[in-house]
Amino acid sequence: MTTFALIGAGPGLGLASARRFAAAGHTVALISRNAENLDGLTTELASDGIDARGFAADVLDIESLTAALYAAGAALGPVEILQYSPVPRADFMKPVLDTSADDLDAPLAFSVKGPVTAVNAVLPGMRDLGRGTLLFVNGSSAVRPNPNVAGTSIAFAAESAYARMLHDTLAHENIHAAQLIVPGAIRPDAEHSSPDALAQRLYDIHAKRDGFRHYSEPLPD
Template sequence: MTTFALVGAGPGLGLATARRFGTAGHTVALISRNAQRLDDLATELARDGIQARGFTADVLDIESLDSALYAAGATLGPVEILQYSPVPRADFMKPILDTGADDLDDPLAFSVKGPVTCVNAVLPGMCELGRGTLLFVNGSSAVRPHPDRAGTSIAFAGESAYARMLHDALAPENIHVAQLIVPGAIRPDAEHSSPEALAQRLYDIHHKRDGFRHYSEPLPD
């Protein structure tokens, strides 16, 4: 049995994707800063017969993130699928003219150093398995920079470039890398951007392995 590792576990999209991959037969590693939330999510998934366990880590703390993913693979089974979808902090989204160099430290750590740490932690196991999937979830500023959300626009662009290079470099290793852009808010009543619809879309991307960038719905004009 292989593991679906979710970085940025929460009660919305995180729970929905954990349930979707868990019902497909994967064990689930839930990773976030909030230990109580992780326990609650694991308990809820267990009611559906899904084996899940929480691992506490902060994506801004490389050592904790690396340790969490190592522990997940060691205790639940090798990580075959990694989803990186933590929610950026509100203070990452200053207007461009109010953004100084120091304001970019945390956004870049969050959206570039965090993904690099995660990939380096799980890649050896995927190579040993002979297969794997790396899923990156971003908002529209990853492809259309927004002047009022400078930190995430700059950092998401870096994450996108990193993921795109991985897509090309890892294809010969049977490791699929893909990005899902969610243009608007994730809402329970949204046809294409509800947690359940996005979870199914991410599972389909993993299963079909067709291309790098996907959109939950078209970008607004």
């Protein structure tokens, strides 16, 4: 059995993704900063008969993130699918003229160092399996820079570049890297951007392996 590892576990998209990939036969590793929240999520999943375990780690802490992913693979089986979808902090989203060089340290660590750390931790196991999927979830500022949210616009663009390079470099190893852009808010009543709809879309990207960048719905004009 292989593992679906979710970085940025929460009660919305995270829980929906965990359920969708578990339905396909994967064990579930939930990674988030808050251990108490993880306990609640794993308890809820267990009530549905889903084999899930929480691993506390901060994506801004390379050592803790690496340790969590190694522990997940050792406890649950090798990570075949990695979803990187933590929610950015509000202080990442200052207007561009109010953003200093120091203001970019945390967003870049969050959206670049975090993904690089996570991929480096799971890639050896995927290579041993002979397959794998790397899923990156971003907002619209990843592809359409927004001067009102400079930190995420810059950091998401860098994450996009990294993910695209992975897509091009790892394809011949049967490891598929892809990005899902969610232009607006994730809402339970949204046709294409509800947690369940996005979880299904992510699963389809994993299963179909048809290209790098996908959109949950068209970008608004």
